[in-house]
Amino acid sequence: MKLYGAPTPAPNPRRVRIFLAEKGIDLPETRIDMMKRENKSPEFRAKNSLGQIPTLELDDGQTISETVAICRYFEEIQPEPSLFGRTAIEKATVDMWVRRAEFQLMMPVGNYWRHFHPYTAALLKQFKDFGESNVEAYSNAQKWLDGELEGKPFIAGEAYSMADICALSTVDFAEWIGLPIKPEFANLNRWKTEVSARPSAAA
Amino acid sequence: MKLYGAPTPAPNPRRVRIFLAEKGIDLPETRIDMMKRENKSPEFRAKNSLGQIPTLELDDGQTISETVAICRYFEEIQPEPSLFGRTAIEKATVDMWVRRAEFQLMMPVGNYWRHFHPYTAALLKQFKDFGESNVEAYSNAQKWLDGELEGKPFIAGEAYSMADICALSTVDFAEWIGLPIKPEFANLNRWKTEVSARPSAAA
Numbered sequence: 001m002k003l004y005g006a007p008t009p010a011p012n013p014r015r016v017r018i019f020l021a022e023k024g025i026d027l028p029e030t031r032i033d034m035m036k037r038e039n040k041s042p043e044f045r046a047k048n049s050l051g052q053i054p055t056l057e058l059d060d061g062q063t064i065s066e067t068v069a070i071c072r073y074f075e076e077i078q079p080e081p082s083l084f085g086r087t088a089i090e091k092a093t094v095d096m097w098v099r100r101a102e103f104q105l106m107m108p109v110g111n112y113w114r115h116f117h118p119y120t121a122a123l124l125k126q127f128k129d130f131g132e133s134n135v136e137a138y139s140n141a142q143k144w145l146d147g148e149l150e151g152k153p154f155i156a157g158e159a160y161s162m163a164d165i166c167a168l169s170t171v172d173f174a175e176w177i178g179l180p181i182k183p184e185f186a187n188l189n190r191w192k193t194e195v196s197a198r199p200s201a202a203a
Numbered sequence: 204m205k206l207y208g209a210p211t212p213a214p215n216p217r218r219v220r221i222f223l224a225e226k227g228i229d230l231p232e233t234r235i236d237m238m239k240r241e242n243k244s245p246e247f248r249a250k251n252s253l254g255q256i257p258t259l260e261l262d263d264g265q266t267i268s269e270t271v272a273i274c275r276y277f278e279e280i281q282p283e284p285s286l287f288g289r290t291a292i293e294k295a296t297v298d299m300w301v302r303r304a305e306f307q308l309m310m311p312v313g314n315y316w317r318h319f320h321p322y323t324a325a326l327l328k329q330f331k332d333f334g335e336s337n338v339e340a341y342s343n344a345q346k347w348l349d350g351e352l353e354g355k356p357f358i359a360g361e362a363y364s365m366a367d368i369c370a371l372s373t374v375d376f377a378e379w380i381g382l383p384i385k386p387e388f389a390n391l392n393r394w395k396t397e398v399s400a401r402p403s404a405a406a
Contacts, residue, residue: 049351050307062292069298076291088279089265095272104253115333127333130318148252 002057003070004047005029009176011106011169012067016054017203018165019071023078029054068098071162083162090159097156097163105145105167108137109174117177138174142185149187153194160195168195205260206273207242207250208232212379214309214372215270216257220406221368222274226281232257271301274365286365293362300359300366308348308370311340312377320380341377345388352390356397363398371398 003020005013007029020027032038032053040051048055048065056064056073064070075084085091114120115131145167149155155163171181171192181188195201206223208216210232223230235241235256243254251258251268259267259276267273278287288294317323318334348370352358358366374384374395384391398404 049347050303058292064292064295064299066299066302069295069302072298073291073295076294088276089261089267091279092267092272092276095275096267096269099269099272100253125336127330127336130330130333133328133330144252 001027001059002030003027003054004032004044004057005054006032006034008034009173011166011173012052013054014169014172014203015067015165016070018169018200019074019083019162021200021203022081022083022160022165022198023074025074025078068162068166071165075162083160083165085156085159085161094156094161094163097161098166101155101163101166101170104141105138106170108134108141109170109177109179112138112179113173113177119177135179138179139182142181142188146185146188149191154191160198164191164195165200168192168201172196204230204262205233206230206257207235207247207260208257209235209237211237212376214369214376215255217372217375217406218270218368219257219273221372221403222277222286222365224403224406225284225286225363225368225401226277228277228281271365271369274368278365286363286368288359288362288364297359297364297366300364301369304358304366304369304373307344308341309373311337311344312373312380312382315341315382316376316380322380338382341382342385345384345391349388349391352394357394363401367394367398368403371395371404 003016005016007013013029017029032044034053038044039053044055045051047057047063050065052065054065054067054070056070058064064073072084075082083094085094112131112134114124115126116128116134117131120126152158154160155167171188174180181192183189206219208219210216216232220232235247237256241247242256247258248254250260250266253268255268257268257270257273259273261267267276275287278285286297288297315334315337317327318329319331319337320334323329355361357363358370374391377383384395386392
């Protein structure tokens with residue numbers, strides 16, 4: 001089995017690294033050099049037509065892309081410790097929060113990065129007004145999530161889950177590109193401190 | 204159990220309706236009047252803090268939001284016919300394609316709707332240049348998906364799945380807002396004709 005990735009602060013490869021650390025699965029990344037555009041090569045596109053990392057290649061040559069789908073594969077082959085929930089309601093609740101982390105939290109961060117940050121300006125056509133509008137959207141998302149974390153230890157409730165991994169990788173990436181969590185969001189900061197203290201957060 | 208929704212062409216409530224039709228589960232929507240902003244009322248926000256539909260309320264009062272999470276709940280309580288896959292690799296593959304349908308296909312359609320369509324112009328601040336750029340992005344996504352459907356009956360492979368439901372609701376919504384599938388994408392049009400012929404597509 002090969003996990004194609006890159007040791008960057010980018011949220012998606014890191015999500016898989018944190019997930020594997022939580023599971024205790026030792027599978028180092030096979031490094032793809034994004035600067036050399038190895039991910040856009042015909043060889044890599046045969047594994048993932050979108051040229052994205054992470055991508056998992058099984059021993060029989062089948063490939064799985066998309067971070068959450070890769071993590072779900074590992075959850076299925078090694079259910080413990082559970083990171084996607086065990087019962088129907090737990091599974092649905094974790095899935096809901098994974099999606100909320102992506103659509104409410106990661107979306108504005110990604111739009112800001114893609115359409116406003118100087119780094120991507122050199123690479124892609126940006127719509128700067130739109131990009132900048134995501135600062136407020138991300139702030140609103142923080143406020144909403146801070147309220148949701150009132151009296152709740154983790155994003156999806158009582159147990160650490162894939163939703164925490166998605167949210168932590170997002171807020172850390174956001175901070176790296178200049179959008180830290182605002183100090184007034186006490187619940188969100190408390191949650192970040194706690195999940196960041198887990199050994200997996202170093203991944 | 205109550206399913207809060209609305210009988211609109213909007214993709215998310217329709218996904219759940221198609222999913223339930225495929226499962227043979229009879230659970231009519233409890234209608235939420237979006238025009239009257241019932242979904243933004245304090246009563247509804249107590250069920251879903253984001254004020255979105257669909258939202259599922261279980262008999263014990265627990266609620267699940269996010270379309271795919273709601274469908275996953277029904278998959279767990281009634282596994283057959285399987286719409287999320289049975290084995291680890293099947294589950295990961297369906298999840299991958301659900302996400303690709305959302306991020307590659309629905310994203311540009313949603314951005315166009317949100318930031319360019321005259322209907323939303325009256326409701327929200329739009330970034331029209333950005334919105335319009337999504338016409339090309341959606342065309343590129345169609346081209347990519349058309350290639351992926353070469354020799355493959357369904358989005359995730361040999362079996363109809365949640366990924367087809369996500370993609371169909373997207374292309375139908377896109378057509379409704381003025382972005383039909385281009386005629387030259389023969390595989391994509393063949394797939395659309397086939398999945399549209401299933402009784403569930405009327406949902």
